[in-house]
Amino acid sequence: MISPYRGIYAEAAYWNQLNPKQRTLHILEALSRRHLNWVYAGLSAAAAMNLEYTWTLLKDDAVYVVSGPGRQAHTRAQTTPVFVSSDRFCTVRYVLGETTVSVLTTTPARTLVDCALRYPFRVVLGMFDSALRRRLTDADAIIDECDRVRADCGPVFRLLHYADARSENGGESLCRATLIDSGFAVPELQREFTDPDNAWHSRRVDFVWHTDDGRTIVLEYDGMRKYVDPSMTKRRDIQQVVSDEKTRDDMLLRAGVTTVVHATYDDVVTPGALWSKLMDARVPRTDAIPFYEHE
Known part of the structure; x- marks a missing residue:
């Protein structure tokens, strides 16, 4: 006891x-x-x-x-x-x-x-x-x-x-709060993209930015359960889950997305990890500090 x-x-x-x-x-x-x-x-x-x-x-x-x-x-x-x-x-x-x-x-x-x-x-x-x-x-x-x-x-x-x-779970909220605190522009949430090769096929993404130079950047928060929880993998092995992810990414690129970034919980809680991925993707910044954001 x-x-x-x-x-x-x-x-x-x-x-x-x-x-x-x-x-x-x-x-x-x-x-x-x-x-x-x-x-x-x-x-x-x-x-x-x-x-x-x-x-x-x-x-x-x-x-x-x-x-x-x-x-x-x-x-x-x-x-x-x-x-x-x-x-x-x-x-x-x-x-x-x-x-x-x-x-x-x-x-x-x-x-x-x-x-x-x-x-x-x-x-x-x-x-x-x-x-x-x-x-x-x-x-x-x-x-x-x-x-x-x-x-x-x-x-x-x-x-x-x-x-x-519109935030669907605590992981997405933590990810969004982290990128806001890191000085990145607030993304649009839960945007849906349609496959130009198949109008019946669409994909809803977690976060998206549309930049002034015409780029469209998507950030997908991938909790680790996606890879290990049978209820989410639908009994598929990790290799198949990763292959399905690439298929979805390819569809987004066909739909006009310029860059697709994937972030895990470890990326969000590890100092600098999410920041590096978003900087590499050239996500717009506000150069904000934690208490004073710009529109």
């Missing part, structure tokens, strides 16, 4: 096979049975809502609980209090195995604001993208929450400026 949180125990074999987000959800479920009035905030609320972010954020093992007027202050070593003056909370339900769990959390808008003020832009953009894609909240509600927070909400407005519900 292991104890991931004071007073909570789990079988080591079962616990070790869980990913960081699943571990967080189990801890919230156990705590919710012991503390019925606890309201989870920040990253804990984001996990319960299944907002998309990198699991590296969960390395601190902290549980974020609302504190404020009329609420007990949480001083336990593994519990981080988040001051919230309002009592606008919501019930979030998620599934663990065959059990549906209900926990109290801050609203989606407040959860996004708290995470935006605590974590870097590049790892929070996926939360904003996924919340907007699933229509959990909207820009007006997020701005309203900023009025209730005694803090500089500049990071929140920057995230709202770049958030895009």
Whole structure:
């Protein structure tokens, strides 16, 4: 047995096979049975809502609980209090195995604001993208929450400026945030190209830039699951997956694309790797710095 949180125990074999987000959800479920009035905030609320972010954020093992007027202050070593003056909370339900769990959390808008003020832009953009894609909240509600927070909400407005519900997953959001932080122009998302040799054949790409000199550059984010997950490879071997990728690239070139760039998760998280690929492809730059972008 292991104890991931004071007073909570789990079988080591079962616990070790869980990913960081699943571990967080189990801890919230156990705590919710012991503390019925606890309201989870920040990253804990984001996990319960299944907002998309990198699991590296969960390395601190902290549980974020609302504190404020009329609420007990949480001083336990593994519990981080988040001051919230309002009592606008919501019930979030998620599934663990065959059990549906209900926990109290801050609203989606407040959860996004708290995470935006605590974590870097590049790892929070996926939360904003996924919340907007699933229509959990909207820009007006997020701005309203900023009025209730005694803090500089500049990071929140920057995230709202770049958030895009068309982003299909957290990996694409992380990739887009990384290239924005690296000073590259914001790409168009989910553009569809039609094969000139076969009007019935089309291909939707992740990112595309149209340059002033007439070039069209496509960036495809290829998560590693594409090569190893049977549900995504459709039982094909890696050689066939790579061959199919080249066939798609050839179609894009026939459709007028000048350059096709492929980036993996490792490219995105390795300093300079994605930057080098985009520079080699001559992707337009804004020469931005992380807090002041140009249109």
